[in-house]
Amino acid sequence: MTELPESIRERAKELRREINHHDYLYHVLDSPEIPDKKYDLMMNELIKLEKEYPGLFTPDSPTQRIGGKPGEGFGTINHRVPMLSLGNAFNEGELRDFDQRVKSKLDSKNVQYVVELKIDGLAVSLYYENGIFVKGATRGNGETGEDITTNLKTIPSIPLKLKDDLTIETRGEVYMTKTSFLELNNTREEAEITPFANPRNAAAGALRQLDPKITASRQLSVFMYSIGYYESNYFSNQEQLLNFLKTQGFRVNPHYYLCQNINEVIDYCKIWQDTRFDLNYTIDGLVVKVNSIDYQEILGNTLKNPRWAIAFKFPPEEAVTKIIDITLNVGRTGALTPTAILEPVSLAGTTVKKAALHNDDYIKEKDIRIGDTVLVHKAGDIIPEIVGVKKEKRSGEENKFKMPSVCPVCGADAVRQEGEAITRCTGAACPAQLQEGLIHFASRGAMDIEGLGPAVINHLVNKGLVKNVSDLYYLCKEDLVKLERMGNKSAKNLLEAIDKSRSNPLYRLIYGLGIFHVGERTARLLAQHFKCIDNLINAEENEITVIPEIGPTIAKSITTFMKQDQNLTLIEKLKSAGINMHAQNENTREKLQGLTFILTGTLENFTRTEAREKIESLGGKVSSSVSKNTDYLIAGDNPGTKINKAKQLGINILNEDGFQYLIADD
Ligand code: IVH
Secondary structure, three states: OOOOOHHHHHHHHHHHHHHHHHHHHHHHOOOOOOOHHHHHHHHHHHHHHHHHOHHHOOOOOHHHHHOOOOOOOOOEEEOOOOOOOOOEEOOHHHHHHHHHHHHHHHOOOOOOEEEEEEEOOEEEEEEEEOOEEEEEEEOOOOOEEEEOHHHHHOOOOOOOEOOOOOOEEEEEEEEEOHHHHHHHHHHHHHOOOOOOOOHHHHHHHHHOOOOHHHHHHOOEEEEEEEEEEEOOOOOOEHHHHHHHHHHOOOOOOOOEEEEOOHHHHHHHHHHHHHHHHHOOOOEEEEEEEEOEHHHHHHHOEOOOOEOOEEEEEOOOOEEEEEEEEEEEEEOOOOEEEEEEEEEEEEEOOEEEEEEEOOOHHHHHHHOOEEOOEEEEEEEOOOEEEEEEEOHHHOOOOOEEOOOOOEOOOOOOEEEEOOOOOOEEEOOOOOHHHHHHHHHHHHOOOOOOOOOOOHHHHHHHHHOOOOOOHHHHHHOOHHHHHOOOOOOHHHHHHHHHHHHHHOOOOHHHHHHHOOOOOOOHHHHHHHHHHHOEHHHHHHOOHHHHOOOOOOOHHHHHHHHHHHHOHHHHHHHHHHHHOOOOOEOOOOOOOOOOOOOEEEEEOEOOOOOHHHHHHHHHHOOOEEEOOOOOOOOEEEEOEOOOOHHHHHHHOOOEEEOHHHHHHHHOOO
C-alpha cells in the first residue's frame, strides 16, 4: 500500500470539511456559496486522493455519497426504540376529542401543541455514533427495518457528520420533490417504463434500489422531526427538539407552529388545507404533538401509537366531471397514448381539463367511455387521474373508445405487439413522431430554440421542409416566410435563434437527441465526463457506468442508440451544420439553482415574463418582495421602491448588462 504522508491526510480532512460544509449550505439551508465548478473540483480531488491512498477511507467522507457497488439485498436493523405510527383525526371534532383525552390524562387545562407538516414520504431512522452516521433503516414493521445505509448516504441533506460527537438515533421522512417526480416520470414515460403513481412510491422505489447509484440519481431529500434513542436530554420540548436537530446540521421543515391551545391547532390545520398545493412536496396532513417532553412521557403510548400525538388527515380531494372526448397523441417513438378530455373542473389548486388514460387495457379495465361522468383525483396531489366511472349516470349515449388499427396522423398500421401494452404507429416517416422529436429537440431544457414551438414545427413538417432535426439548420428565410403567420421579422428572429443554438453547450445536444433514459441531468453528466460527442459515441457501457449516478440501464440505452446507423448519420449531419460537439464548462447543477431574484423597472431586452422564464429555466426563483433571502435585484429603467429596500438590506443589485452576464452560457 502507498505510504500515507501527513500532508495528504490533512488535505483530505480539509477537503471533507469543506465539501460537507458546502453540501450543508446547498442542500440543508438552500443557500449555496460557491460555484458548482469549484465544488466539483474539490470532490474530484478527494476522490483521486482516496483512490491513491486507500488508508484515507473514513465512513463520513462525502465520496460515500456517490453510491458504491450494488448490494445483494438488504440486511435488517432492530430499532432500539420501536418506531410507532400515529392515530388519525379526520375533522375538527376528532382533534377536540384528542385534546380532551390529553388534558384529562394530564389533569391540566393548558397544553401547548407543536403542529408540523405530515410529509408524505418514508419514515427512516438514522444512527450516529460519536457524531458519525453509521447506519440507517426503514421503519419496517416498527420493530425491525431494512438496513438501507448505503442508499441513505447518497442523500445530500443527510449529514454524514454531526456538529457534536453525539451518539443518537434521529428520525424523519425521506421524500421526492414534485419537480423531481415529474422529471423522473417524464423520463420513464419516454422510455416506456410504467411511471410511478405518486412521489411517495417513487421515493420508496429509489430507497430500496440495490444499486445505490440509482438512488443517488433520484434526487431524494429529507426532513427530520424526531429522536428515537438518545443518551442525555438536550431539549425539554418538541420545539427545542426541532431546533436541536437544526443545530446538529439536520434539515428540518420550516413550517411548524407552536399553538397555545386546540383552537390555534385547528386554525393552523385549516391554513394548510389549501396552501399545501403551493409546496413542492406532498403532505397528507399535519401532525399535532404535545410540546412538553415531560407531558409526552406521562401520556406514553398505546400498543401502536403515542397518546401525545395525532395525525390530522386532509379529506381526499376529488371532483366529479364529464369525459367530453378521448384523443390520441402519437409520441416520439410512435406510441399512441389516449387522453381523456374533461369538462374543466377545479381540483387541488388547479383547473383540470385532461387526464392520462395510458393505454387500451387501462381504459378497458375501468370501462371508461366518452360521455361518462367520472370521479377524478390527483395522484400525489399532482397528476389528474380517473378514480372511477359513475355508471349509474349513464344515459346509453356514451361511446366506447376503440384503439384504431392505423395511425391517426400518418395512416400507417398501428400495431400492438404481443406482451406489450402500447399500440405503436409503424410509419417510419410519421410526421407526428418527427414532430414530437423536433419539439423535444427545440425545447427549453434541450437546444432551447426560441420561437420554435409546436405550431411552427407543425407547419415545417407539413410543408415537408424538415425531415429530421438537422434540416432545421439548413432552413432559409424564403422557406420560413411561406409558413402561416410567419412575417419577415419572425422569420429573421427564428433563424437567429436556430443559429445561436449551434454554439449551445454540449449537454443540450445530448439531451435533445432524445436517447431513452437520458434526461437533462444525465446529459450534463455525460457531457462533463466525455467532453465531446465522439467520445460518447465510442464509449462502452462500462466506460459510461464509471460516472457516479449512471447505472447499467442508462448506459445500455446510450450504447444502443449510438450503434444505429441512422442516429450516427444524423449526428454527422449536425456536425456538418456546425453544431457544437464539445464540452466547455458543463455544469451539473443549474446555473441559478437556489438563487432568488426580484425584478423591478423596465428592461430593454426582456419583458417581465421573459426575464422570469429565463431565471426559472436556469433553476432560479423570482419573488415579488425584497427580503433577506433575496440574492439579486435586477433593476431596469425607472425602478420602483424595491431598490431602496434592497440597498438597505445589502442585496446585490444588477443592471441589465449584469443580468445578461449572469445568465450567459459559460
Ligand atoms: S412523528 C410516533 N412527524 O407519519 C410517531 N411523523 O403515521 C412519530 N410523518 O411513520 C411520528 N411527517 O412516517 C411525525 N412531522 C412528522 C411527520 C411524520 C410525516 C410520517 C411518519 C410516521 C407517519 C405516522
